[in-house]
Amino acid sequence: MGLARAPFVTFEGIEGSGKTTQLGLLSEYLAGQGIPHVVTREPGGTPVADEIRRLLLSPREERVFPETELLLYEAARAQHVRAFILPALTSGKAVLCDRFFDATSAYQGFSRGIDDARIEEMNAFASGGLVPDLTFLFDIDPEAGFLRLPGRGTRPDRIESETIEFHRKVREGYLRLQAGHPDRIVRIDGAPPADEVFRHVRGWVAARLGW
Numbered sequence: 001m002g003l004a005r006a007p008f009v010t011f012e013g014i015e016g017s018g019k020t021t022q023l024g025l026l027s028e029y030l031a032g033q034g035i036p037h038v039v040t041r042e043p044g045g046t047p048v049a050d051e052i053r054r055l056l057l058s059p060r061e062e063r064v065f066p067e068t069e070l071l072l073y074e075a076a077r078a079q080h081v082r083a084f085i086l087p088a089l090t091s092g093k094a095v096l097c098d099r100f101f102d103a104t105s106a107y108q109g110f111s112r113g114i115d116d117a118r119i120e121e122m123n124a125f126a127s128g129g130l131v132p133d134l135t136f137l138f139d140i141d142p143e144a145g146f147l148r149l150p151g152r153g154t155r156p157d158r159i160e161s162e163t164i165e166f167h168r169k170v171r172e173g174y175l176r177l178q179a180g181h182p183d184r185i186v187r188i189d190g191a192p193p194a195d196e197v198f199r200h201v202r203g204w205v206a207a208r209l210g211w
């Protein structure tokens, strides 16, 4: 594998794609194998980043402009990478992260319309050049994803309350990213039952990371 630090694995997809479920299954599997790892998510992962998460996701009357949204996601990421992700990786713990900078490319870039060059520059600045070793993209039709959300038992947040058209563009953005980074981003069909999806995840982590 040849990494100077533990592996960094990210989980991406539209709302209801099942990425949080798959991250949990992989964490259980790694715990069973005695592989040291931590689980985290974006936006969030530290007290400061969690405060930014609340700012970003609470439904509110005032319009939040795409530029504001981009800067807040990147601010949360800058804190998360330096205060949590890098210390874990360099101490030998793998990091499983629910969303990372590909979410910014898909949501703020492709769907909100901020240009790619700016997003790439901001992603690189906030992440300090850290790039995931492996990214899973759980792909599902947005209508099917939304049908799953009531099962979670939480109310839709500010981004989930966007139109279905917005989420279709996010999906398209993710597929375009996967096509541009086929070695790093693995697309997995998110529609089958969770245990079936997880068989693919296990296959990939065995092949790519030796887990």
Ligand code: T5A
Residues within 6 Å of the ligand: 013, 014, 015, 016, 017, 018, 019, 020, 021, 022, 041, 042, 043, 057, 073, 099, 100, 101, 103, 104, 105, 107, 108, 148, 149, 150, 151, 152, 157, 159, 160, 190, 191, 192, 193, 194, 195, 197
């Ligand atoms: N965002 C985030 C940006 O705009 N830019 C950024 O840079 C970043 C980092 C984060 C929001 O912020 C946006 C994207 C998001 O809108 P969040 O609360 O973290 O918000 O929400 P999500 O990441 O969207 O997480 P969700 O929980 O909504 O979706 P998941 O993770 O796809 O779904 P999951 O696994 O929780 O499953 C949802 C339901 O489906 C069931 C589960 O049991 C659960 O009930 N389920 C399945 N049912 C049938 N078959 C399967 N295979 C299933 N897998 C799960």
